[in-house]
Amino acid sequence: MKKWVLAATACVLAISAAAVAQRERMSAECRQELIQLCRGAEGGFGQCLRTALPKLSNPCRKAMSDRAMARQERPDGMVEIAYGSDPKQRLDLMVPGGTTKAPILFFVHGGGWSIGDKVAGEKTKAPWATGQGWAFASANYRLVPQASVEQQAADLANALAWLRANAAARGLDPDRIVLMGHSAGAHLVALLGTDTHYLKDAGVPLSAVKGVVLLDGAGYDVPSQSSAEMNIVKPMYEAAFSNDPKRQAALSPTRHAGAPNVANWLILPIQSRADSQAQSCGLADALRKAGASAVVAVVPGESHGSLNKGLGEEGDFATGEVERFLVSLR
Structure with missing residues (x-):
């Protein structure tokens, strides 16, 4: 024993x-x-x-x-900023040198809507992003069960509003923003990019968000994923979305993909997850029908965690896809 x-x-x-x-x-x-x-x-x-x-x-x-x-490292040059009064309403920001109007890559961490921190992956992602000429912002948000998913989306919209309001002082371009999220973070940025009332309520024009990058999310259509027999994290979905079909639908990016949406999307599910691929293709199809550009690029040889951890590394498949996407939006 x-x-x-x-x-x-x-x-x-x-x-x-x-x-x-x-x-x-x-x-x-x-x-x-x-x-x-x-x-x-x-x-x-x-x-x-x-x-x-x-x-x-x-x-x-x-x-x-x-x-x-606890041992995640912040890269040199990263600063922490409060965008609200709650201790979780904080973002980290790194701005490339030599520019007075850098576009913003806004990253949202995963963790099943109930855990996680903005510092995850910054050591790799922030220097890579600034090396591409983008300012890198990584935001925390209040977590389930202390906050609802609706409040999480509102937190992130308010973080974007703070960045736009302080763009001139921070050397940022307020009207060139790309959202990127991993796992639950992918769901949240997809929700911002489709159910646009969150941005509107925060005073962020939809036109300021030029693109969305989704890293291996599987909750774009919450009712179908939550009820799936193979959903091994069903309790996590129940804690975040309850068992109310109407609320689950209201928090599903795919169900909000009728126009208007953010115009450009890059969706990166991993090859080994059939649910992530199915959810990604379902969202992409809905977005295309509404007039948006949505590319699904299946990532080979990665796990759910390694996809996120490796983003920003030289020679990484997903990194190359994201770099090409960002160049197309400049």
């Missing part, structure tokens, strides 16, 4: 890169919660751990997320 518990603890640590690096252990309460949740689970303990996050108590889920972010 002792060996089994140690193995389980090792798996828990594997979820968090920071915890592995520090060789720290989760709290006794969180370890016990994971063991109780996953003991005897179908598919084994390792499979359970990969899908356990939405089922954990809020303190344990937050602790795991905080550990994962």
